[in-house]
Amino acid sequence: MAYLNKLLKDSLVFLLFSSFILLFLFAEIIRKNPFFTKIPSTFFNVNTIFLSIILEAIPFILLGVFASAIIQSFVSENTLRKIVPRNAFLAVIPAALLGIIFPICECAIIPMVRRLIKKGMPSHVGIVFMLSAPILNPVVYASTYFAFKSTPYIANARMFVGFISSIIVGLIIYRYFKGENILKTTENNTHKHHHHHHKKRNKLLETLYHASDELFDTGKYLFIGAFLASLFQTFFDRNALLSIGTSTSLAPGAMMGLAYALSVCSSADAFVASSFSSTFTEGAILAFLVFGPMIDIKNTLMLFGYFKKKFVLFLLLVTSIVVYFSVYIFDQLFI
């Protein structure tokens, strides 16, 4: 029975491999099959957008996974404890500015922050880093500056509001989840001491194994998220939003919803936002620019993969409320 099982699995693997080779060599010929002309063109558009999101995100997920593996191997709990300021309130400020030194996008940062929190970084500090790094970084600043060339203060405002709201979210998290474990745990967790007799292992090999496991763990959420985002990108008519563009209370909310669903990478979303700049209020544009990098469909799914469900829901709720009101207050004061 076991032998039959093995045979079946081996042939499955072989079949998969040969079909990839076949596609690699003859995709152009297979494509000519008349069957494919019956597929509606919207399918191709969804597929194209989906693939492009995946191709753009995978390098950064890989970088995030490697960074997390490096932290795992080379940063000890002790060093981390020394680096992070003891005072819970003071610690959030350097965390919010860390993105300036490490320009990390929202895909790469989740595996990293998970690792840091696991290593003993206070969770609210990790969350502040996670929310602010995709906004407060030089790459994003430059692209925002260029996309809003005729109104350059948008880029400054984005940095400022991103900074403030990530800190507020961090402090709220501190208030409600102090000392609590916010990471997902599996039942294997209790066997921690079990592995210690394997100390004599190849560290590089281990890092690579670890990275490939993590790639698949994160990858599945990325793929589902990217698929949902590409459906939304293809079928949702953005012009439907234009009628509420000038409402000061509705427009920021609508733009936050849009940023959430589109899941565009934070270094490029300013260009998407600028296509709305003639019809939407500046507050709404700002809400889009601040909320999108913090939370969107594809990273929500990754968050659910790594953090406890209750915590993720709390984070989603708090972040949207805080961003909405920060933008609103900023709007009243400055714009």
Added chain:
Amino acid sequence: MNRTNKVLDLSFHHLIRGIILIGFMLLLFKLLLTNNISLLIAPKMMSFIYFTLLVLLILGMLLILRGTSNHNDSYHCDCDGEHSYPTSKFKNLFLYSLFIFPIITGFLFSNNVLDSSVAMNRTIKLGADSPNSNQTKTVNTNKRSDKTNSSLSKTNVSANNKDAANSQPEPLSESEYNALKERLLKATTINISDEQYVPIMNIIQENLKNMLGKTVTTKGFVYREAKFAQDQIVVARFGVTCCVADASVYGMMAKGNVAALSENKWVQVTGTIQQTQYDGETIPIIHIKSISKIAAPRQPYVFDVGIQVE
């Protein structure tokens, strides 16, 4: 018995995963060979794709070796069992088809180009954001928010100079952008090239008053908004920043004998720049002198290389 089964199961997972990674690697390789990759992401991201290709190859080979070698239990990662392998057959099937299906569609349909049905659902920027009415306001708030963030923006900008060098192939510097602007303001005929499409369009839209009467030549696909008259079209392009998911529609309205042209057809238009009112905004419009159908260019998207902040 139970133990061998488990080992077998795990090695099966590793094998499948390895082959999926190799499949992905092959897909990337094929996209690079056929240059269809440029229909998905911008050239400035290309170094990341090479990096991914290499990493996928290494990880894929490693997983296949791990899956085929006999002593699988030699490795335990000390990440407290946070990596889970699916337990039921159905979950297995779901997980792996999630990865396999995109590889297959990627091989088959990556030559698809976004068309006007996608453009329809996006907002299109036909004019500048009415700079005249905002001007005074802009200056005011600018000073104010500059004051609040001056320290912040300073660090950002200085950090950026280091970074801009490796991320983008050839971004215009601020001075080059201004030189281009000067050149366009003096010229009587403007040819909107693919390489500088986005900056040229921006300059025309922002300095519309000084552009009136100039002859302009542009290429693009035919696109119509719902409320267009018979003789109006937009000669449109998708402008891509990082990947086609962030593509936005650029274009200039054109007016002339175009009723017979169907959507998505590629045209080259020459005409004079005039202005018109659309949706309460002043936008440029080309009064067509000549229009010709052309074949779709090999690179249908224009890429937004951005401007270096100095």
